[in-house]
Amino acid sequence: MTERSGGGLDQRGGSANMCAGMRAIIEDDIVQPFQIDSFELRGRLVRLGPLVDRILTRHDYPEPVAELLGEAIALAVALARALKYEGVFTLQTKGDGPVRLMVADVTTAGAVRGYAQVDEARLAQVMAAGAAAAQGAVPRLLGAGYLAMTVDQGEHTERYQGIVELQGASLVECVHHYFRQSEQVEAGLKVAVTRVPDDGGAPRWRAGCLMIERLPPEDRRQQEDAEEGWRRAMILMSSSTSRELVDPALSPEALLYRLFHEEGVRSYRKRKLEAQCRCSRGRVETMLRALDKDDVRDMTVDGKILVTCEFCSAVYAFAEDEVAALAAG
Numbered sequence: 001m002t003e004r005s006g007g008g009l010d011q012r013g014g015s016a017n018m019c020a021g022m023r024a025i026i027e028d029d030i031v032q033p034f035q036i037d038s039f040e041l042r043g044r045l046v047r048l049g050p051l052v053d054r055i056l057t058r059h060d061y062p063e064p065v066a067e068l069l070g071e072a073i074a075l076a077v078a079l080a081r082a083l084k085y086e087g088v089f090t091l092q093t094k095g096d097g098p099v100r101l102m103v104a105d106v107t108t109a110g111a112v113r114g115y116a117q118v119d120e121a122r123l124a125q126v127m128a129a130g131a132a133a134a135q136g137a138v139p140r141l142l143g144a145g146y147l148a149m150t151v152d153q154g155e156h157t158e159r160y161q162g163i164v165e166l167q168g169a170s171l172v173e174c175v176h177h178y179f180r181q182s183e184q185v186e187a188g189l190k191v192a193v194t195r196v197p198d199d200g201g202a203p204r205w206r207a208g209c210l211m212i213e214r215l216p217p218e219d220r221r222q223q224e225d226a227e228e229g230w231r232r233a234m235i236l237m238s239s240s241t242s243r244e245l246v247d248p249a250l251s252p253e254a255l256l257y258r259l260f261h262e263e264g265v266r267s268y269r270k271r272k273l274e275a276q277c278r279c280s281r282g283r284v285e286t287m288l289r290a291l292d293k294d295d296v297r298d299m300t301v302d303g304k305i306l307v308t309c310e311f312c313s314a315v316y317a318f319a320e321d322e323v324a325a326l327a328a329g
């Protein structure tokens with residue numbers, strides 16, 4: 001996105017420490033920010049366990065949809081660096097495929113949520129058409145449409161939105177396409193989502209994302225071999241395997257050390273993430289207040305209005321006269 005150096009999500013952590021491949025307690029649901037000075041880049045490694053399992057299991061999405069939403073969630077966390085102040089980063093897709101809408105958002109405090117709107121009948125058709133399996137998840141499930149990334153930091157700051165056409169086989173390819181078009185950030189990402197059996201043998205969703213981002217030109221030392229360094233960094237990043245990105249037995253530190261140890265990777269303090277919705281009765285009231293009478297009438301069943309949060313499935317019930325009072329107030 002358009003941000004420059006300094007002040008990002010990962011800049012508020014404490015002191016940097018050299019990552020020496022030491023044994024660490026393996027933590028899930030975290031972002032591990034890091035920096036590689038010789039490559040003039042910074043990065044973020046995202047590891048999601050119970051968080052992504054909770055979101056994907058709660059909705060009981062068909063497998064390919066769960067996998068795609070898992071990717072969107074991991075990508076949103078990696079890309080949320082664009083938040084400079086308290087706020088929300090949202091990654092959203094809208095398309096004419098069976099998955100009409102997909103939203104994943106993350107707050108500065110580390111609250112993460114996501115959902116997908118699925119046309120089950122169309123999904124069944126697409127999955128039955130075996131030949132289409134050769135296509136990537138984006139053309140098959142999302143179809144033609146766009147991907148939007150939004151930085152919202154409250155009413156006193158400008159809302160920023162970057163939009164790009166859904167172009168590519170995977171969500172990562174669409175994000176790469178966005179970066180190439182924006183020409184403001186050079187970045188590379190790799191993402192993996194899969195189910196891994198837990199200690200009791202039950203399959204649990206896990207997701208991982210590795211992102212590297214080149215420092216903006218004004219922060220580089222103009223080394224002669226800078227381009228070569230960036231290319232090498234991209235190759236090293238791409239050499240990480242999907243298994244490594246989600247492996248519950250491989251700590252973030254150990255993975256970064258394995259990939260970049262020759263370059264002296266510095267890792268910063270991890271940031272903890274949680275699956276948490278931000279819906280509330282107050283927010284639903286604000287939404288109802290904005291509706292006109294006809295909309296309210298359409299929503300009323302047996303004198304009651306039920307509003308279900310698409311992210312967490314919480315149900316908010318209002319009596320008809322309560323809604324009338326909201327409108328009058």
Ligand SMILES: [Zn+2]
Pocket residue numbers: 277278279309310311312313314
């Ligand atoms: Zn909710």
